[in-house]
Amino acid sequence: xxxxxSIQETVQDVISTLKEKPGALLPILHGIQDALGYIPADSVPxxxxxxxxxxxxxxxxxxxxxxxxxxxxxxxxIHICRAESCQAMGGKQLEQHAKDQLGIDYHETxxxxxxxxxxxxCLGNCACSPAIQIGNDIYGRxxxxxxxxxxxxxxxxx
Amino acid sequence: MSISVYVPxxxxxxxxxxxxxxxxxxxxAQQRGIAINLIRNGSRGLYWLEPLVEVVTDAGRIAYGPVxxxxxxxxxxxxFLHGGDHHLALGSIEELDFFKKQQRLTFARIGxxxxxxxxxxxxxxxxRGLSNAxxxxxxxxxxxxxxxxxxxxGGAAFPTGIxxxxxxxxxxxxxxxxxNADEGDSGTFSDRMVMEGDPFVLIEGMTIxxxxxxxxxxxxxxxxxxxxxxxxxxxxxxxxxxxxxxGDDIQGSGKAFHLxxxxxxxxxxxxxxxxxxxxxxxxxxxxRFKPPLPAISGLFGQPTVxxxxxxxxxxxxxLDKGGDYYRDFGMGRSRGTLPLQLAGNIKHPGLxxxxxxLTLRELLxxxxxxxxxxxxxxxxxxxxxxxxYLPESQFDTxxxxxxxxxxWTVLGHGGVVVFDDTADxxxxxxxxxxxxxxxxxxxxxxxxxxxxxxxxxxxxxxxxQEISKNIPLLRDLCNTLLNGSLCAxxxxxxxxxxxxxxHFPEDFGxxxxxxxx
Numbered sequence: 001x002x003x004x005x006s007i008q009e010t011v012q013d014v015i016s017t018l019k020e021k022p023g024a025l026l027p028i029l030h031g032i033q034d035a036l037g038y039i040p041a042d043s044v045p046x047x048x049x050x051x052x053x054x055x056x057x058x059x060x061x062x063x064x065x066x067x068x069x070x071x072x073x074x075x076x077x078i079h080i081c082r083a084e085s086c087q088a089m090g091g092k093q094l095e096q097h098a099k100d101q102l103g104i105d106y107h108e109t110x111x112x113x114x115x116x117x118x119x120x121x122c123l124g125n126c127a128c129s130p131a132i133q134i135g136n137d138i139y140g141r142x143x144x145x146x147x148x149x150x151x152x153x154x155x156x157x158x
Numbered sequence: 159m160s161i162s163v164y165v166p167x168x169x170x171x172x173x174x175x176x177x178x179x180x181x182x183x184x185x186x187a188q189q190r191g192i193a194i195n196l197i198r199n200g201s202r203g204l205y206w207l208e209p210l211v212e213v214v215t216d217a218g219r220i221a222y223g224p225v226x227x228x229x230x231x232x233x234x235x236x237x238f239l240h241g242g243d244h245h246l247a248l249g250s251i252e253e254l255d256f257f258k259k260q261q262r263l264t265f266a267r268i269g270x271x272x273x274x275x276x277x278x279x280x281x282x283x284x285x286r287g288l289s290n291a292x293x294x295x296x297x298x299x300x301x302x303x304x305x306x307x308x309x310x311x312g313g314a315a316f317p318t319g320i321x322x323x324x325x326x327x328x329x330x331x332x333x334x335x336x337x338n339a340d341e342g343d344s345g346t347f348s349d350r351m352v353m354e355g356d357p358f359v360l361i362e363g364m365t366i367x368x369x370x371x372x373x374x375x376x377x378x379x380x381x382x383x384x385x386x387x388x389x390x391x392x393x394x395x396x397x398x399x400x401x402x403x404x405g406d407d408i409q410g411s412g413k414a415f416h417l418x419x420x421x422x423x424x425x426x427x428x429x430x431x432x433x434x435x436x437x438x439x440x441x442x443x444x445x446r447f448k449p450p451l452p453a454i455s456g457l458f459g460q461p462t463v464x465x466x467x468x469x470x471x472x473x474x475x476x477l478d479k480g481g482d483y484y485r486d487f488g489m490g491r492s493r494g495t496l497p498l499q500l501a502g503n504i505k506h507p508g509l510x511x512x513x514x515x516l517t518l519r520e521l522l523x524x525x526x527x528x529x530x531x532x533x534x535x536x537x538x539x540x541x542x543x544x545x546x547y548l549p550e551s552q553f554d555t556x557x558x559x560x561x562x563x564x565x566w567t568v569l570g571h572g573g574v575v576v577f578d579d580t581a582d583x584x585x586x587x588x589x590x591x592x593x594x595x596x597x598x599x600x601x602x603x604x605x606x607x608x609x610x611x612x613x614x615x616x617x618x619x620x621x622x623q624e625i626s627k628n629i630p631l632l633r634d635l636c637n638t639l640l641n642g643s644l645c646a647x648x649x650x651x652x653x654x655x656x657x658x659x660x661h662f663p664e665d666f667g668x669x670x671x672x673x674x675x
Contacts, residue, residue, distance in 0.1 A: 022458065023420075025440030030382075030421055051440070064442040064599075067382050067424030079383075083344030083593075084539055084586065085575045088502035089530070121426060121543075121593065122342055123383055124350040126501030126575065127205035127508050128170050136385040140173030 010035050011043040015050040025051060025061055029068055038069045074109040074116040076154055078102075079133040082119045085126035089141075094130050095119075097144045101151065114158060115151070160193035161239045164212040164219070166269070168201035168354050169386040170347070175227065176209040182230040183211070190234060200355020202251050202269035203509030212251065215241040221248040256506065256525060261487060263495050264472045265348075265511045268355035274393040276401055279358040285403065287474030291366045292411045299370040300326055303473060305481030307493025312338055312429075312466030313541065313570035314646075315492075315559045318473075321463060324453035325371040328461040333373035335364050336438070336457060336464045339380040339387070340422050340429040343542025345573030348497040349467035351509055353380070353387035356471070357394035361417060363470035365408065366477055367463055368415040376417040377457075379434050382424055391419050426543075426597040430645045431464040433599060444601045445645045466571070468497060487513035492558045502539075502575035503529045512557070519553040521574065533578040537662070541570025543593050544650035546657035547583065568653060583662040587655045588616035594639075594651040605648025608639045612655070625667045632659065 014031035018024050028047060032039050039062055048055045062068045080095055102110055102117060109116045125131035128140025132147070139150055165171075165180040180196060187194045202210060210223035211233075220241040222233060229246060236244040251257050251269075262268075271278040279285070291299050304319025325333060337360065341349040352360055364376045380388055395417055398404040406414045420438055422428050428437045432446035435457045456462025472494065476484045485493045492514035498521060501507050505527035512521075522528070522535060529535050537547040546567040548555070555561050562569040577586075591612035598605045615632050619625060636652035643649040659666055 023438050023440040026420065026423060026437060029423070057441075061440070061442055065423035065425050066596075067422075082589075084543060084589070085345045085501040087586070087589070088575060088577045088581065120383060120424070121597070122344045122346075124341060124347040125170050125173050126345045126347055126499065126573070128173050128208070129502060129507075131173060133383070138169050138173040138386075140170060 007036060007040060007043070008046070011040075011046050015047060019050045025053070025058070029062060033068060036072075038072050041070055074113050075158055076114065076134055077116040077118055078151075079118050079120040079123070081121070081123050081125070081129070081131045081133075083122040083126075085122075086130035089129040091130040094132075094142060094144065094147060098132075098147060101148065114155065160195045162195045162197055162214040163239070164197050164199045164214075166201045166208065166210060167198035167273070167386070168208075168351065169384070170205055171201050171208045171210070172386065174209050174224070178227050179209050179211065179225055179230065182227045186230050186234050192239065194239070197272050199271060200268045200273050201351060201509075202257065203265065203351065204251070204254070204256055204506070205508040206506045207248065210251070211238075213239055213241065215239075217241055218250050219252075221251045222246040223248060256508075256510075259525075260511050261495050261513050262511045263475050263484070263487070264352070264359075264468060265356075265497055265509065266475070267359065268351055271356070273355050273357055273390055274397065276358065276394075276397045276403075279356075283478065284358055284474075285362055287477030288362050288366055288403070288409070291369055291477045292409060292413070296326055296370050296372065299366065299477065302476055302481040303370070306476040306484040307481075307488070307491070308469060308472055308476065308484065309492070309559070310466055311468035311472070311496070311571065313343075313568070315569075318465060318469050321453055321465070322367065322371050324451065325373070325461045325463050328454050330461050332375070332458075332460045333371055334457045334460055334462040335367045335371070335373045335376040336431075336434065336462055337364055337376065337378040337467055337470055338429060338431060338434055338464055339378050339384075339467050340434060341384075341467070341571070342381060342426040342429050343544075343571050343573050345501040345539065345575035346499050346542060346571045347501075348499050348509060348572065350384055350387055351497075352467050352471045353384070354390050357387075357390045358398065359471045359474055360391075360467055361394060361398050361404065363473035364417060365404065365415045366473050367465065367470060369408075369413050371461075371463055373461075373463065374414040374416060376415060377438055378417065378419045379422060379428070379438055380419050381422045388419060388421065395419070425599075426593075427599045427645070427647055430647065433645070434464065435462065442599070444599045447644070468571075489513075489515035489556065489558050490560055492560065496557065496569075496572045498557065498572045498574060500526050500574050500576070503531055503535075503578045504576040505530050514558045515556050517554050517556050518548065518574070521557065522553065522576065526576070529576060529578040531578050531580075533580065535576055536579040536581050537577045537583065537658075539575045539577070539654060540573065541568035542573050543590060544568070544646055544653055545570050545573075546653040547577075547586070547661065548657070549661040566653070567657070568650070583658040583665040584616065584620050584667075587658040587666075588613060588620060590651055590654040590658075591616055594647060597647060599647070602642070602644040602648060604639045604642035605644070605651075608635055608643075608648065609651065611635055612639075612651075619666055622667050629659070629666065629668060
């Protein structure tokens with residue numbers, strides 16, 4: 001229960017800090033996701049109330065944007081670029097390899113809660129394709145071997 | 159005196175380990191008792207040489223690359239801090255043909271300076287454009303931009319000066335400048351390089367735009383996939399405020415301009431200007447009907463300039479050196495320079511800024527060096543995921559908006575993605591339909607439903623089912639998307655799909671060429 005209370009407090013803090021900005025909804029959603037890793041369903045009524053919107057409008061915005069998520073992610077989210085430049089450099093094999101190694105598909109989390117896997121359409125790292133991103137860390141010219149090394153390194157950090 | 163060493167902080171350089179190399183260089187210098195001044199610069203854009211380390215010597219800046227952590231100790235042994243010889247030594251970057259043959263106007267400082275040092279910016283011609291603009295009337299500023307021939311670098315190539323003029327002449331208490339930094343096209347990274355490598359040039363361009371049209375508030379709508387650009391922009395904005403280059407009284411002129419970065423949330427369609435404004439207003443990024451034009455009724459219903467990063471970053475040099483200076487580069491109606499981004503399966507990927515007019519073949523072979531795999535280049539997609547694939551027979555097309563349009567191809571934002579002969583064009587066409595389905599905002603039917611039907615038809619074609627029925631069906635569907643969609647997402651997905659089919663029918667299982675026409 002204490003955890004749930006702290007989530008609500010976090011949400012309220014973000015709302016009250018940002019709600020006066022013009023077009024405040026996206027900044028608020030980013031603020032909540034930055035703090036909690038996702039946007040809990042039970043934060044929607046508070047956001048709606050804070051911005052004088054309906055809950056449906058808030059839910060509609062959350063569901064429109066690929067980046068916002070309503071379920072907690074794994075400790076680390078691996079974004080794999082699916083776009084053309086990465087495809088031209090073996091991106092499809094890398095995608096398949098990542099899914100096989102982690103044992104999950106896109107939008108899923110490993111059973112140990114360590115990694116979530118998400119597709120991304122371009123990281124702007126097209127001159128160093130194929131590319132992946134984990135948190136703020138971006139990796140270029142990723143081979144199947146270097147993918148494994150990155151994952152192992154991330155596991156050790158955890 | 160300590161020796162200056164440059165290691166880029168550009169995110170592509172970081173993706174190849176630049177942070178680890180910077181740390182290793184610092185540590186090695188410390189252990190050897192040598193004082194160095196480590197500077198994190200933007201990238202020179204020659205990405206096959208990244209991570210690229212540069213050292214300031216008596217003979218100028220000497221480069222080494224691509225450097226790995228394991229090379230650092232040997233570089234010190236070779237006395238690289240004084241330009242010592244080593245197998246990674248490249249001499250001066252600015253003397254390499256790859257660099258020397260470019261016309262770097264917008265990218266003049268990138269890779270050379272510390273991106274978030276205002277002193278560095280000022281010492282390298284920064285804020286000269288704004289200084290000139292503050293001495294001119296609003297009409298004269300807009301005229302300089304119009305005279306330069308600058309056209310929107312985001313892809314649509316609409317004349318920037320005309321857009322500004324509309325906003326200037328639309329009376330309103332509140333106007334806005336929006337920078338579209340939602341660079342979602344695959345194969346493009348020039349916006350990212352500007353924001354990470356020279357954020358002040360974008361801030362200066364937006365400030366000039368604000369003064370020109372009478373807008374006191376700017377927003378940079380930045381894609382969330384660019385965390386390093388976000389950090390650099392915020393750091394530069396803070397410094398610009400502190401030094402009076404942003405705020406209520408810019409350099410004592412009495413003119414105000416405020417700037418804020420807003421993050422997108424992974425929706426490609428928000429790169430479309432009306433969808434972007436909906437998103438900035440805190441809504442789903444649904445495309446708006448036009449008219450009204452954003453220049454008349456844009457953000458929160460107010461007159462709004464929406465320009466791409468490169469367009470705005472090109473404004474300071476135009477105001478510094480004059481519209482004529484800029485217009486003298488280029489060909490036909492494509493004036494000035496275009497930062498081309500060479501990516502995918504290419505030996506020398508990177509950023510090449512040229513005056514319009516270079517041919518695609520020159521770019522691919524003289525600068526790009528052919529494919530990375532050494533295999534023949536099969537196709538090149540220019541202009542992002544909504545751009546056509548060009549076969550070898552079209553490689554002599556000059557890089558010019560009109561020349562590309564005449565071929566039913568798109569120059570767009572200048573992204574060039576190269577595929578070798580192992581690429582399967584039917585699979586790429588299916589991907590283009592899938593991308594449209596994933597990213598469709600859902601407002602118009604052709605894009606929302608047509609893209610999903612497109613995936614289904616492509617799956618049947620790839621499985622070899624009823625080719626003679628499905629090819630005409632695919633063409634018919636593309637025709638509907640092309641003519642019936644509200645914006646370029648649905649309206650241009652047929653470019654890659656149909657160009658793949660027209661130029662590479664064999665990949666679609668079409669044996670009778672008449673069938674493909």
